[in-house]
Amino acid sequence: MSLARNTLVQTSFTLMSRVLGYARDRAISNIIGANPIGDAFATAQMFPNLFRRIFAEGAFSQAFVPVYARTQREQGENVASGVASQSFSVLLLATVAITIAAQIAMPWIMLAIHGGYADQPRYFNYAILLTQITMPYLVGMSASALFSGVLNTAGRFALSAAAPIFLNLCILAAVLPAPDSSTAALWGAIAIAIAGIGQAALLYWGCRHLGVRIGFRAPALTPDVKRILVLMGPAVFAGSATQINVFVSQALASFEQGAKSWLYAADRLYQLPLGLIGVAIGVALLPRLSRAVASADTQDEGRALDEAVALSMAFTLPAAAAFLVAPYVLMHGFWTGGQFSDADARATAAALFHYGWGVPAFVLTRILAPPFFARQDTRRPMAFALASVAANVVLGVSFFFGLRALGGHGYVGLAIATSAAAWVNVILLAGALLRERTWAPDRAVWSRLGRIGIATLVMAAAVWATTPFYPAINARFSELPVVGVAGKELATLVICLAGFILFAIAAFALRAVTLGEIRGALRREPGSALPPNAEP
Numbered sequence: 172m173s174l175a176r177n178t179l180v181q182t183s184f185t186l187m188s189r190v191l192g193y194a195r196d197r198a199i200s201n202i203i204g205a206n207p208i209g210d211a212f213a214t215a216q217m218f219p220n221l222f223r224r225i226f227a228e229g230a231f232s233q234a235f236v237p238v239y240a241r242t243q244r245e246q247g248e249n250v251a252s253g254v255a256s257q258s259f260s261v262l263l264l265a266t267v268a269i270t271i272a273a274q275i276a277m278p279w280i281m282l283a284i285h286g287g288y289a290d291q292p293r294y295f296n297y298a299i300l301l302t303q304i305t306m307p308y309l310v311g312m313s314a315s316a317l318f319s320g321v322l323n324t325a326g327r328f329a330l331s332a333a334a335p336i337f338l339n340l341c342i343l344a345a346v347l348p349a350p351d352s353s354t355a356a357l358w359g360a361i362a363i364a365i366a367g368i369g370q371a372a373l374l375y376w377g378c379r380h381l382g383v384r385i386g387f388r389a390p391a392l393t394p395d396v397k398r399i400l401v402l403m404g405p406a407v408f409a410g411s412a413t414q415i416n417v418f419v420s421q422a423l424a425s426f427e428q429g430a431k432s433w434l435y436a437a438d439r440l441y442q443l444p445l446g447l448i449g450v451a452i453g454v455a456l457l458p459r460l461s462r463a464v465a466s467a468d469t470q471d472e473g474r475a476l477d478e479a480v481a482l483s484m485a486f487t488l489p490a491a492a493a494f495l496v497a498p499y500v501l502m503h504g505f506w507t508g509g510q511f512s513d514a515d516a517r518a519t520a521a522a523l524f525h526y527g528w529g530v531p532a533f534v535l536t537r538i539l540a541p542p543f544f545a546r547q548d549t550r551r552p553m554a555f556a557l558a559s560v561a562a563n564v565v566l567g568v569s570f571f572f573g574l575r576a577l578g579g580h581g582y583v584g585l586a587i588a589t590s591a592a593a594w595v596n597v598i599l600l601a602g603a604l605l606r607e608r609t610w611a612p613d614r615a616v617w618s619r620l621g622r623i624g625i626a627t628l629v630m631a632a633a634v635w636a637t638t639p640f641y642p643a644i645n646a647r648f649s650e651l652p653v654v655g656v657a658g659k660e661l662a663t664l665v666i667c668l669a670g671f672i673l674f675a676i677a678a679f680a681l682r683a684v685t686l687g688e689i690r691g692a693l694r695r696e697p698g699s700a701l702p703p704n705a706e707p
Contacts, residue, residue: 188332189443191339196439197506198343199359203352204510205432205518207294210425212356213435214285215301216363217421218308234399235320237547242395243324252384258399259317260390266313274303284418287425297353304360311367318374321383330377337373338366352510398547419564420585423571430582433515436506437522437586441530444490476610479538481619485684487534488623489674492631493667494527500641504663522586529590532597539600542609555599563592622683630674637666 203209235258243251273280277299288295319331345362349355378385392400424430493501498520507516543552570584604610637644641662648658648665678684 188335188339191336191343192439193505195339195342195346196436197508198346199355200432200436200506200511200515201509202346202349202355205429205436205512205515206352206510207288207291207428208297208352208356209510210288210429210431211285211294211298211301212359213431214281214298214421214425215305215356215360216435217284217418218302218305221418234544234549235317236324237545238395238399239320240324248383254393254395255317255321255383255385256388257390257393257396259314259385260388261392261396261400262313262317263310263387264390266310270306270309273309274306277303277306284422285425286422287427297356301356301360304357305363307364308367311369311371314371315367315374318371318378318385321378321385322374322381325381325383327377327381330374334370334373337369338363341366341369419560419567420582420589423567423585424582426571427575427580427582429515429518430580433519434522434582434585436502436511436515436519437526440501440505440523441494441526441533444487444530444534476538476542476604477612477616480535480612481616481623483534483538484531484620485623485678487531488627489630489671491527491530492627493634493670494523494530496631496635497638497641497666498523498527500638500663500666504641504645504659507659518580518582521580521583525583525586525590527590529593532590532593535597536593536600539597539604539610542604543600551603552600555596555603558599559592559596562595563588566591619683622681623678626674626677626681626683629677630670633673634666634670637669641666 199212200209203212239251239254239258242254281295281299281302282289285295285298288298315331315334319334322331341362342359345358346355349358375385420434421431424434499517502516502520502523503513506519507513540552543549566588567585570587571581573581574584575581601610644665645659645662648662
């Protein structure tokens with residue numbers, strides 16, 4: 172299948188998951204609120220989300236897929252299944268050991284990631300309990316990463332993209348009937364742990380249905396497993412710099428009450444284009460690049476990167492522009508209610524604005540790292556990611572305490588540092604690819620990006636001009652009998668939809684994209700037939 176077609180499959184199911192994820196996070200914010208309990212639950216969620224983004228969408232997949240794909244191509248399905256089984260056994264043993272160790276050491280770990288509440292034992296100990304409960308999610312998501320890699324190598328992207336829906340449904344089922352915020356947080360943490368195992372079981376079924384037999388064996392460091400682990404070590408940093416930077420920001424944010432909840436709410440919104448576009452394209456791109464590198468097809472590799480960059484920016488730049496020109500409208504419309512007040516929406520909007528100009532960098536990191544991983548080069552992306560993390564720590568600490576010293580909110584400085592660090596990573600990755608001519612975008616690519624940028628400016632100007640009328644639009648929708656309490660949500664959706672339609676009109680008018688190109692991109696590529704055991 173083509174890159175765009177694979178991305179469309181991945182994005183469609185991811186969109187379904189994100190819609191349910193919004194319902195989940197909206198329920199959490201409205202029932203729990205931006206308070207010490209909300210901060211504790213945000214910390215408990217941060218752990219599984221961190222590992223999900225590193226393992227399921229990052230390091231393990233980037234290390235496992237090239238090795239598994241090459242073994243399958245050169246030695247056949249049976250040998251590849253053996254590699255998957257041995258990798259699964261070693262991974263399961265390691266993650267169970269890490270989970271148990273983390274649960275035992277959680278009081279000390281919490282001093283590092285939630286230290287701002289150390290002088291409030293009730294909330295500090297509650298954060299420890301919730302995070303201990305959610306830690307088993309790591310085991311489930313690590314297994315899910317392996318099963319997803321097997322499915323994606325076979326060209327099957329739907330099930331791995333749909334699996335997170337189970338997590339959202341579990342949390343919603345746990346939080347909605349809770350009688351109070353403390354109980355909601357406790358039941359939500361339990362649901363996270365249960366969902367991790369459920370997702371792994373679903374993806375395991377998918378592998379069995381595909382005809383791939385993966386089972387537990389006595390763990391052994393075979394040459395292939397060693398190769399995966401060697402590649403995975405650096406890739407943990409290379410594929411997750413953004414998440415590590417968010418982790419550092421959350422640790423500093425614990426020194427401002429409510430800041431973790433505000434940053435978490437902003438994170439959930441700006442992660443939408445990253446999950447829908449950056450991760451989806453990155454997942455679809457790696458197998459294609461691995462095949463191109465193995466066959467020494469440099470032209471296909473270049474075309475894939477050109478297509479990925481143009482496709483990602485066509486969707487990412489409008490989202491980033493919306494975060495920059497209408498952050499309060501988005502946060503008030505989609506988040507305010509219950510325990511999450513208008514003041515919380517304004518505080519979150521300040522963070523979302525500064526995440527907005529970092530969104531293209533967050534997405535580009537996912538696009539520019541796979542060419543290195545396809546060559547099984549994880550050391551340089553690791554070095555670039557470490558430089559990004561170092562920049563984030565230095566800038567984050569400086570801005571956080573500097574703004575607080577000036578009487579402002581330090582958490583805003585954390586958002587600034589996270590976005591700046593992401594651009595450091597992009598500059599280093601792109602610089603290496605351009606210097607080595609691994610990627611040499613031609614004038615057509617730059618021209619298209621310029622036209623996408625112009626279309627984005629047209630949309631941004633229109634949305635910015637609309638924002639002063641948001642209260643009136645909101646009131647108008649709320650007065651309609653068929654709308655009721657959903658007035659502000661629908662008002663915000665109307666503004667966003669109008670902006671997207673205007674962007675699409677401008678993009679087609681400027682020929683930044685054409686219908687013919689869309690149809691061509693979605694056609695199945697020649698020679699991309701699925702393996703014999705795969706369903707058509």
